[in-house]
Amino acid sequence: MNEDNALDVVIGAGSGIGLALIERWQRAAERPSLAITRSTERLLALADLPGVTCEATDYSDEQLASLADRLLERGADVARLVICNGVLQGEGYRPERAVGQIEGTAMRQVFELNTFLPMRVLSALMPVIKRSRSPKIAVLSARVGSISDNRLGGWYSYRGSKAALNMMLKCTALELRRVNPQAKVLAYHPGTVDTPLSKPFQASVAPEKLFKPQRAAQALDEVMAGLTIDSELSYLDWQGEVIPW
Numbered sequence: 001m002n003e004d005n006a007l008d009v010v011i012g013a014g015s016g017i018g019l020a021l022i023e024r025w026q027r028a029a030e031r032p033s034l035a036i037t038r039s040t041e042r043l044l045a046l047a048d049l050p051g052v053t054c055e056a057t058d059y060s061d062e063q064l065a066s067l068a069d070r071l072l073e074r075g076a077d078v079a080r081l082v083i084c085n086g087v088l089q090g091e092g093y094r095p096e097r098a099v100g101q102i103e104g105t106a107m108r109q110v111f112e113l114n115t116f117l118p119m120r121v122l123s124a125l126m127p128v129i130k131r132s133r134s135p136k137i138a139v140l141s142a143r144v145g146s147i148s149d150n151r152l153g154g155w156y157s158y159r160g161s162k163a164a165l166n167m168m169l170k171c172t173a174l175e176l177r178r179v180n181p182q183a184k185v186l187a188y189h190p191g192t193v194d195t196p197l198s199k200p201f202q203a204s205v206a207p208e209k210l211f212k213p214q215r216a217a218q219a220l221d222e223v224m225a226g227l228t229i230d231s232e233l234s235y236l237d238w239q240g241e242v243i244p245w
């Protein structure tokens with residue numbers, strides 16, 4: 001591994017926020033970026049950007065392991081890793097308003113995408129993260145994953161899956177303290193961003209509180225740049241303010 005192998009990686013780069021981040025990093029041209037997504041439409045949108053490599057994935061353990069192997073083989077030094085995957089609702093299900101609305105298949109899907117998938121990515125990429133000089137890892141969580149900030153209830157699976165994600169990221173930060181103390185992990189709340197995920201809920205959001213993906217990408221970039229390497233998991237919002245657990 002050497003300085004020439006420095007790389008920024010976005011997983012779930014088809015997300016509104018991930019795509020805007022890749023485009024922002026591409027303009028800054030600090031180092032090459034790797035965009036990983038299952039979305040062919042997004043792959044096409046990114047394919048011609050100089051300095052950006054795009055790869056399709058199905059997020060299977062096998063494909064994530066193969067990604068890790070290829071990064072190891074080229075001696076990649078991951079400078080920034082952002083994991084964007086997440087869902088609030090899907091085909092045939094909406095966020096639950098009452099405990100009686102919880103339904104197993106929907107709940108499993110939400111936990112799969114919001115908790116298990118980001119952790120499977122981190123598991124697969126751990127050998128690369130360990131060998132990188134000072135990797136900053138941001139995982140898109142949400143303020144509603146805060147237990148102490150939960151005053152309204154509802155959104156059982158989404159809240160629960162993000163709270164579980166936060167706990168597993170805490171374990172990751174503690175593990176990295178031993179194996180790569182120069183790493184930093186961030187559980188991040190981007191604010192309410194104008195993307196497909198928030199579309200059905202935007203009517204109740206004041207226009208000045210609904211961020212364009214480009215603004216969200218700028219905020220995430222700035223918050224990541226300001227992170228202190230302290231072997232702790234940070235849980236921060238788009239203003240860089242601490243969110244209580």
Ligand SMILES: NC(=O)c1ccc[n+]([C@@H]2O[C@H](COP(=O)([O-])OP(=O)(O)OC[C@H]3O[C@@H](n4cnc5c(N)ncnc54)[C@H](OP(=O)(O)O)[C@@H]3O)[C@@H](O)[C@H]2O)c1
Pocket residue numbers: 011012013014015016017018036037038039042059084085086087088113140141142143189190191192193194195196197198
């Ligand atoms: N938008 C908001 O207001 C808001 C607020 C708080 C937190 N967040 C969090 O921010 C993150 C990004 O959200 P966004 O608003 O940018 O959402 P978005 O544009 O709807 O993007 C959805 C993301 O989830 C992934 N995804 C969706 N279905 C998937 C599936 N079946 N298998 C694997 N991956 C799947 C997509 O990956 P591909 O690239 O592979 O398609 C993409 O990364 C999420 O974790 C979300 O919870 C968003």
